[in-house]
Each structure stands twice: as structure tokens, then as C-alpha cells.
Amino acid sequence: MSGIWYYIFTLVFFLFDYFILAMGLNIQYGETGVLNFAYIGFVAIGAYVTGAVSLPSSKGTGQHYILGLNLPFPVNLLLGGLASSALAVIVAFIALRRLRTDYLAMVLISLSLVLYDICNNFVPLFNGADGLYNVPEPFAGALKLTTNSFIPFFAAVTGVIALIMWFFMSRIMRSPQGRTFRAIRDDEVVAAALGKDVFRHKLRSMLIGSFYAGIGGGLIIQFSGSFNPTAWLPGETFVVFAVIIVGGVGNNIGLLVGSLLVETLLVHLPAFLPAIPGHPGLIEYIDAALIGILLMVMLWFRPQGAVPERPRLTASFGLESRSATDQNAEFNEAVVETTPAPAVIGASQNGRDLC
Amino acid sequence: MLSEDEIPIPSSPRDTISALSCEGLTRAFQGVRAVNGATFEVPNGQITALIGPNGAGKTTVVNILSGSMTSDAGRVCIGSTDVTNWPSHRIARLGLMRTFQLSRELGGLTVLENLLVAPLHQAGESLRNVFLHPAKVKIQERENAERALGILDIYGLYKLRDLRASDLSGGQKKLLEISRAVMASPTILLLDEPMAGVNPALIDQIGGYILDLKANGVTVLMIEHNLKVVEKICDYVIVLAEGRTLATGRLSELRENKDVVQAYLGEVINAGTVR
Numbered sequence: 250m251s252g253i254w255y256y257i258f259t260l261v262f263f264l265f266d267y268f269i270l271a272m273g274l275n276i277q278y279g280e281t282g283v284l285n286f287a288y289i290g291f292v293a294i295g296a297y298v299t300g301a302v303s304l305p306s307s308k309g310t311g312q313h314y315i316l317g318l319n320l321p322f323p324v325n326l327l328l329g330g331l332a333s334s335a336l337a338v339i340v341a342f343i344a345l346r347r348l349r350t351d352y353l354a355m356v357l358i359s360l361s362l363v364l365y366d367i368c369n370n371f372v373p374l375f376n377g378a379d380g381l382y383n384v385p386e387p388f389a390g391a392l393k394l395t396t397n398s399f400i401p402f403f404a405a406v407t408g409v410i411a412l413i414m415w416f417f418m419s420r421i422m423r424s425p426q427g428r429t430f431r432a433i434r435d436d437e438v439v440a441a442a443l444g445k446d447v448f449r450h451k452l453r454s455m456l457i458g459s460f461y462a463g464i465g466g467g468l469i470i471q472f473s474g475s476f477n478p479t480a481w482l483p484g485e486t487f488v489v490f491a492v493i494i495v496g497g498v499g500n501n502i503g504l505l506v507g508s509l510l511v512e513t514l515l516v517h518l519p520a521f522l523p524a525i526p527g528h529p530g531l532i533e534y535i536d537a538a539l540i541g542i543l544l545m546v547m548l549w550f551r552p553q554g555a556v557p558e559r560p561r562l563t564a565s566f567g568l569e570s571r572s573a574t575d576q577n578a579e580f581n582e583a584v585v586e587t588t589p590a591p592a593v594i595g596a597s598q599n600g601r602d603l604c
Numbered sequence: 605m606l607s608e609d610e611i612p613i614p615s616s617p618r619d620t621i622s623a624l625s626c627e628g629l630t631r632a633f634q635g636v637r638a639v640n641g642a643t644f645e646v647p648n649g650q651i652t653a654l655i656g657p658n659g660a661g662k663t664t665v666v667n668i669l670s671g672s673m674t675s676d677a678g679r680v681c682i683g684s685t686d687v688t689n690w691p692s693h694r695i696a697r698l699g700l701m702r703t704f705q706l707s708r709e710l711g712g713l714t715v716l717e718n719l720l721v722a723p724l725h726q727a728g729e730s731l732r733n734v735f736l737h738p739a740k741v742k743i744q745e746r747e748n749a750e751r752a753l754g755i756l757d758i759y760g761l762y763k764l765r766d767l768r769a770s771d772l773s774g775g776q777k778k779l780l781e782i783s784r785a786v787m788a789s790p791t792i793l794l795l796d797e798p799m800a801g802v803n804p805a806l807i808d809q810i811g812g813y814i815l816d817l818k819a820n821g822v823t824v825l826m827i828e829h830n831l832k833v834v835e836k837i838c839d840y841v842i843v844l845a846e847g848r849t850l851a852t853g854r855l856s857e858l859r860e861n862k863d864v865v866q867a868y869l870g871e872v873i874n875a876g877t878v879r
Contacts, residue, residue, distance in 0.1 A: 432713065442702050443784070562716075566745060566746055567746055
């Protein structure tokens with residue numbers, strides 16, 4: 250495989266992987282309003298656990314890590330996702346029960362830093378600052394894949410997984426459960442007053458989103474064969490936020506667009522460009538600045554994102570629909586009038602003179 | 605449906621079983637007692653007004669009754685169930701719904717979706733049902749959507765059903781809040797100034813809707829400053845002043861009460877709000 254294809258399939262892998270990560274953060278932040286600034290920590294736990302259960306026992310490997318179960322794909326990946334969800338339960342009970350919005354965000358940033366410090370410094374857990382390496386490539390032995398053929402193969406596998414996860418996420422978002430998430434996002438006091446157990450729904454959203462984060466992380470470590478703390482500095486969370494803000498909060502197609510624009514074109518494509526002579530690392534700085542500028546431009550001129558959230562219209566319930574033009578015309582009338590209707594709660598015309 | 609004249613009006617809540625009651629409610633904010641021992645009963649199936657001067661603690665009382673806020677002391681009962689300091693979602697599940705002083709629409713949802721959030725115990729709020737019993741979810745969704753459209757029709761919002769709730773006018777948002785609460789099939793409805801900031805024609809409509817709710821067996825407790833509205837549609841009045849229950853009874857009786865006139869009615873009458 251020529252060099253260019255290596256780059257292209259690597260970019261394709263990250264497009265799909267960040268699409269999965271964006272879906273996870275979107276259900277937490279875009280759908281439920283939980284400002285999870287610790288998201289990258291959940292990605293990291295997914296990656297570490299997937300790696301640690303994929304690797305054999307640590308004895309004689311020169312690495313220090315827990316588990317070492319030598320489990321095959323996709324069991325290892327599922328365990329990575331579940332480990333992130335388990336972390337979400339702990340985090341939810343610490344932070345989600347009592348805190349809201351900015352206070353919750355601050356606590357989550359702190360948790361992310363604590364998690365980072367533990368993984369970076371406590372060597373017996375996931376090999377400390379060196380991280381995990383030599384993680385087996387899924388199916389490489391069974392299918393006799395070389396390093397070159399593994400990359401397009403695993404990019405395709407990631408694409409299939411992303412498609413499956415997109416299907417499940419779409420079902421959730423279009424269900425009454427998704428609507429309740431959005432109600433909590435818009436106003437959790439109202440949602441609670443309507444009988445919704447806000448904590449329970451937020452916990453559910455955290456569990457789902459964290460599972461996606463864990464799967465995304467697990468795919469990264471299996472693709473690259475290694476994972477260490479430099480891969481998940483707490484600031485990386487904001488790249489995933491940039492993906493969903495640029496693409497469009499609350500819309501899965503938008504997340505794919507955001508993943509393409511931010512992660513593929515701005516984060517990973519420049520990494521393959523030759524360094525500017527005399528200025529090593531300059532491209533990365535320009536890259537980070539470009540993401541920040543894009544974020545500001547989008548928030549200023551198109552806060553709804555490239556592909557905005559679509560409201561669910563009457564027609565989608567299998568009931569009659571009318572064109573948007575008709576509705577606009579009706580809306581312009583803007584006169585609230587009482588119309589006789591089926592006896593839902595008593596349909597009498599009680600317009601008495603009260604004034 | 606009974607006409608207004610046919611519905612027996614109790615002279616006091618003792619004549620009937622109280623749907624909602626509170627005793628010795630107290631709530632302080634940084635040392636200032638917004639509610640200071642409020643005690644009253646809301647008669648079942650009647651429209652009760654909660655009136656009083658600004659700062660009397662009316663909204664705080666409603667917040668405590670609905671579980672949006674906890675009390676420092678006192679007791680709240682729905683029927684015979686003690687619900688003191690229960691979280692609002694548990695209270696809502698007993699059939700008590702509320703609206704807010706400043707309309708709180710779910711702005712990112714359409715008008716129809718605002719109503720569809722409301723029904724309790726929806727099958728589609730369980731992921732198990734979403735993936736394993738999609739047909740059950742779909743059927744319930746369709747039934748709920750049909751019912752919601754019927755309610756929107758009654759409340760004059762049918763034409764706006766697919767618009768985002770944030771795009772509605774102030775009066776329309778008031779109607780949306782009431783219709784959303786109705787969608788939840790409440791047995792008790794707390795309305796926090798439903799007529800505030802709406803035009804006179806809409807006041808008539810909202811008053812009519814509230815009477816409809818009563819005719820359908822819903823107990824209503826409403827905070828209201830417009831005494832003409834109170835006189836027309838409310839069976840019973842509770843007067844709060846400085847966080848305490850000053851008096852209870854019919855408005856005609858309360859007009860003769862010197863304390864009430866001094867604390868509230870005189871002020872309102874002098875300000876030319878009524879009569």
C-alpha cells in the first residue's frame with residue numbers, strides 16, 4: 250500500500266472514530282445538557298481497559314498493567330465500553346445528583362484532571378506515563394493481515410461499528426426517551442414538574458454517552474496498538490466539543506460533518522504535512538488556533554452548527570401534515586382562537602367576560 | 605358537563621375532602637422568612653385562588669407544594685398522603701401538575717412535542733421498550749400525538765403545533781403551559797398567575813379553560829391578582845400576607861374582613877386594579 254493510502258485510511262479511521270465519540274458526547278451535552286468536560290477521561294478508560302484486557306498477563310512484557318486477560322475482539326472492545334459506563338455511574342453519583350451546569354462542568358474538569366494524574370503516575374494501573382503498547386491488532390493473525398493491510402481493514406471495521414452505533418443512537422434520539430432528554434436539556438425544572446426523574450434520565454444519558462466514549466477509545470488503542478497519557482490531555486475534550494458544535498448539536502448527520510471538518514481535516518490531516526523548516530511543531534499550533542477560530546466563527550455566525558437539529562413534526566407520527574409555508578402564514582396571523590374540538594378534557598366554550 | 609351554576613360551591617373546604625393541604629409551612633431565604641407558617645386546605649374539585657400582596661410568599665408556597673422547593677418546616681399532604689419535601693417528579697406522579705409565573709416552555713421542542721413530553725409512564729421512556737417492543741412504543745406515541753393535537757385544538761394552538769415553542773408569543777406560551785399540564789391528566793393543577801401579561805381577550809379564554817378543567821374534576825389552585833377573575837371563576841380564596849394565611853373563604857366574605865382589606869384588598873382597590 251502506497252503512503253498516500255496509508256494516510257487516507259488513517260483519516261477515514263479517525264473520521265468514523267470521532268463520529269462515534271461525537272455521538273456519545275452529543276447525547277450527554279447536545280441532547281441532555283450535561284456539560285461533560287471530563288469526556289476525554291471516559292475515552293481514555295475505554296482505551297486502557299480494552300488494551301489491558303487484550304494484552305496477555307503483564308509478566309515478562311516489560312509493562313505494568315492490571316487485567317491482562319488476552320481477550321479477543323470484540324469482547325475486549327465491549328469491556329472497554331462497559332468500563333467507561335461504570336466510571337459514569339461513579340461520576341454521576343459524585344457530581345450529577347446535586348450539581349448543575351457550570352458547577353457540574355467545573356467538577357467534571359477536576360475529575361478529568363484527577364483521572365489523568367492517577368493514570369499518568371500510578372504505574373501498576375496502566376503502565377503510567379509510558380502507557381500501554383504492543384496491543385494486539387484484531388484479526389491480524391487469523392486473517393494474516395500485514396501492517397499495511399490492517400489499516401484499511403480496521404478503518405472498514407470501524408466504519409461498520411460506527412454505522413451500527415448510529416442506528417442505535419438514532420432510535421434513541423427519535424424515541425420518547427430522546428424527547429425527555431431534550432426536555433431536561435431545555436429546562437430540567439419543568440421536566441421534573443412533569444414527573445420526569447431528572448437524575449435517572451441524566452444517569453442514563455451519561456451511561457449511553459460513556460459507552461460510546463469507551464468504544465471510541467477502545468478502537469483507537471486497537472488501531473494504533475498503543476495509548477499513553479499524551480493522547481488524552483484534558484484539553485482534548487474540547488476537540489470533541491468542537492466537532493459537535495461545528496457539525497450541529499442534536500443532529501447525527503451534523504456530527505459526521507463536524508467530525509470530517511474538525512477531526513479529519515483540521516486535526517489529523519495537518520499532522521501528515523511535512524514540518525516547516527526551522528519551526529518544528531508550528532503546524533500543530535496553527536492547527537489548534539484554526540480549531541479555536543472555527544469554533545468562534547461558528548458560535549458567532551451559525552450557533553446551530555452546519556447541520557442543525559431537526560424538530561420532530563406532526564407528519565412523523567403518521568398523522569396529517571401541511572407545508573411549512575401554510576404554517577408560517579398561520580403563525581403570522583398569531584391570533585389565538587378557541588376552536589371546537591373532540592372532548593379531550595371537556596370542550597365547552599367558556600369564553601366568559603372576565604375583564 | 606355541569607354548568608357553573610350547577611356545581612355546588614362549598615362555603616369552606618371542610619365541606620368536602622381537601623385535595624391538597626399544608627400546615628405550618630415555613631421557608632426562609634438568608635434569614636428572611638418568605639413563608640412563615642402558612643396553613644390551608646384546597647377543596648377537592650374546586651377552583652381556589654391564592655391571593656396576597658407582592659412578597660406574601662405565594663409563589664414560594666406553590667413551589668413547596670409542587671416539590672420545586674423544599675420547606676424548612678411544616679407538612680404538605682395530597683389527599684391523605686404526606687408528600688412533605690418529596691421531589692417534584694414524585695409529586696407530579698401523584699397527579700399534581702403546575703405552571704410557572706414566567707412561562708417556561710421547552711424552547712427547543714415543537715409545540716406538539718412540548719405536550720408529548722407530559723404523559724406519565726410512557727413506554728418509550730424505557731430503552732428496553734424502544735429496542736425490544738417498538739410497536740408498543742409506536743402505538744402509544746400515535747395515541748398520545750392524537751390526544752395532544754386534540755388538546756392543542758381546544759387551546760387554539762393547533763395551527764402552531766410544528767413551530768418551536770421558543771417562537772411563540774407570551775400569551776401563547778401561557779396557553780402552552782396550561783395545555784401541557786392538561787396533557788399530563790392532572791387531578792390537581794397549580795397555576796401561578798396564568799393571566800399575568802396576557803391581553804383581555806385571552807384572559808377570558810384562559811378563565812374558560814380553567815372552568816372546563818373544574819368541570820372535568822380537576823382541582824385548581826391559582827395565584828391571581830386580577831380580583832375580577834377571582835370573583836368570576838374561583839369558588840374559594842386563600843389570602844396570604846407575610847408568609848402566613850391571613851384568611852380563607854369566599855371573596856365576598858373576605859371583602860368584609862378588615863385584616864384582608866388592610867393587607868391586600870384595600871391596596872388593590874385603591875390602585876384601581878378592580879371594580
